[in-house]
Amino acid sequence: MSNAPYDPLAAWQKFVQDWELEINAWSGKFTESEQFSAIMGQATKMMLVAQRTVTDQLENVLQSLNLPTKAQVEGLSDRLDAIEDSIAQLRIALDKLAQDGPVPAGKPEPSRTRKPAGKAD
DSSP, X not given: OOOOOOOHHHHHHHHHHHHHHHHHHHHHHHHTSHHHHHHHHHHHHHHHHHHHHHHHHHHHHHXXXXXXXXXXXXXXXXXXXXXXXHHHHHHHHHHHHHHHXXXXXXXXXXXXXXXXXXXXX
């Protein structure tokens, strides 16, 4: 027998390493098969259908309770953001107008260079 003391931590590490190797080998064999790919594809489709069904049902419940849906709240938020941007642009334009002075409206009138008929110099 050896004189080395028993190390429970080393035994645990050895157990975990062996366990990981076994799990990796098993999962590698399992995921390489076409059956696994087909099952995962079907599971993904079923999950998407279930998610869409739950979303539709929740929208129906919210509509029956006369409450807005998430899409309606997001749409309203987008519209409010656009309004706030417009107001900010108007404020910038008004500040610039206040600094530069008023701008004449419309086209400027041409200067009068001709003298009225009938009057001679």
